[in-house]
Amino acid sequence: xxxxxxxxxxxxxxxxxxxxxxxxxxxxxxxxxxxxxxxxxxxxxxxxxxxxxxxxxxxxxxxxxxxxxxxxxxxxxxxxxxxxxxxxxxxxxxxxxxxxxxxxxxxxxxxxxxxxxxxxxxxxxxxxxxxxxxxxxxxxxxxxxxxxxxxxxxxxxxxxxxxxxxxxxxxxxxxxxxxxxxxxxxxxxxxxxxxxxxxxxxxxxxxxxxxxxxxxxxxxxxxxxxxxxxxxxxxxxxxxxxxxxxxxxxxxxxxxxxxxxxxxxxxxxxxxxxxxxxxxxxxxxxxxxxxxxxxxxxxxxxxxxxxxxxxxxxxxxxxxxxxxxxxxxxxxxxxxxxxxxxxxxxxxxxxxxxxxxxxxxxxxxxxxxxxxxxxxxxxxxxxxxxxxxxxxxx
Numbered sequence: 232x233x234x235x236x237x238x239x240x241x242x243x244x245x246x247x248x249x250x251x252x253x254x255x256x257x258x259x260x261x262x263x264x265x266x267x268x269x270x271x272x273x274x275x276x277x278x279x280x281x282x283x284x285x286x287x288x289x290x291x292x293x294x295x296x297x298x299x300x301x302x303x304x305x306x307x308x309x310x311x312x313x314x315x316x317x318x319x320x321x322x323x324x325x326x327x328x329x330x331x332x333x334x335x336x337x338x339x340x341x342x343x344x345x346x347x348x349x350x351x352x353x354x355x356x357x358x359x360x361x362x363x364x365x366x367x368x369x370x371x372x373x374x375x376x377x378x379x380x381x382x383x384x385x386x387x388x389x390x391x392x393x394x395x396x397x398x399x400x401x402x403x404x405x406x407x408x409x410x411x412x413x414x415x416x417x418x419x420x421x422x423x424x425x426x427x428x429x430x431x432x433x434x435x436x437x438x439x440x441x442x443x444x445x446x447x448x449x450x451x452x453x454x455x456x457x458x459x460x461x462x463x464x465x466x467x468x469x470x471x472x473x474x475x476x477x478x479x480x481x482x483x484x485x486x487x488x489x490x491x492x493x494x495x496x497x498x499x500x501x502x503x504x505x506x507x508x509x510x511x512x513x514x515x516x517x518x519x520x521x522x523x524x525x526x527x528x529x530x531x532x533x534x535x536x537x538x539x540x541x542x543x544x545x546x547x548x549x550x551x552x553x554x555x556x557x558x559x560x561x562x563x564x565x566x567x568x569x570x571x572x573x574x575x576x577x578x579x580x581x582x583x584x585x586x587x588x589x590x591x592x593x594x595x596x597x598x599x600x601x602x603x604x605x606x607x608x609x610x611x612x613x614x615x616x617x618x619x620x621x622x623x624x625x
Contacts, residue, residue, distance in 0.1 A: 394422025
């Protein structure tokens with residue numbers, strides 16, 4: 232189905248399943264129309280990137296793994312930003328320190344002065360961190376002639392089992408790419424004709440902050456669960472209601488058992504926020520404020536269990552972080568996390584069933600998609616077992 236046909240379908244056939252009393256249908260339809268237009272605009276932008284920052288196809292790859300420049304939205308306050316910082320820390324610890332172009336804080340005029348006066352040499356090898364939809368901003372900091380002879384490596388991650396066609400322009404820009412999981416590699420290489428290297432993120436949590444249980448309303452003797460999810464694009468993929476269902480099935484509204492949900496929203500996902508708020512009760516708390524990397528580390532260290540009943544993940548950064556922090560972790564045993572869950576004795580892989588992709592926002596543009604539906608009853612049983620063990624240990 233073409234984007235035009237899909238748009239007509241949206242106008243004429245809003246599904247009966249979605250027609251719930253009070254649902255803001257006009258807003259949903261407006262979002263879908265805007266998304267279709269946004270995809271068209273992005274396609275035009277990608278074509279411009281491919282023609283302006285096209286690579287030199289005759290370059291030979293450098294024989295070492297060291298990068299001269301690493302560029303991208305490294306300071307972003309989300310999982311992609313944290314994973315970029317992990318990768319950068321690993322690079323700094325294992326070779327010469329590259330020049331960092333962090334598009335969240337770098338002064339483009341100052342960078343251009345350094346390029347023009349020669350104090351910053353053209354990179355022999357360039358690493359682009361961030362998803363392709365950030366490339367327009369990132370490459371705007373790097374004039375085409377400055378990186379014309381650079382060997383370019385992208386770091387990409389994709390969470391669904393198909394190739395996003397809007398990434399096809401990368402063949403003209405990159406020489407190769409890295410991705411953190413075999414699952415992600417299989418999806419991307421199914422449509423992108425570039426060499427690929429699987430390089431899992433080198434997770435190393437920062438030192439914890441001074442954030443205390445009392446500051447976020449937790450009793451010292453409470454059994455604490457944690458779920459961290461970015462709900463700004465496709466809330467259905469993170470499956471927040473399954474987390475709530477599992478917690479309530481395990482503990483009801485008992486305040487001795489507290490689930491923290493750290494989440495981010497946008498205007499288009501405020502309906503999900505409303506749904507979560509209606510279900511919170513006495514022992515589930517939504518955290519929306521800005522947290523530093525150190526605060527995130529503290530949340531992991533004060534938690535007794537981590538939950539991720541996701542439907543699909545390209546890597547599952549928070550799952551890996553929880554496991555590295557030694558937190559018992561309950562996670563859907565599908566997509567990328569299935570590659571490392573069994574490496575940890577304190578991981579509890581959840582059974583699941585494959586279900587057709589359904590998402591009111593229609594974030595993913597492909598037909599015949601499936602993803603995993605975690606068994607929240609099994610999750611509830613594991614939660615009760617862990618809580619009982621926690622009580623006995625005290």
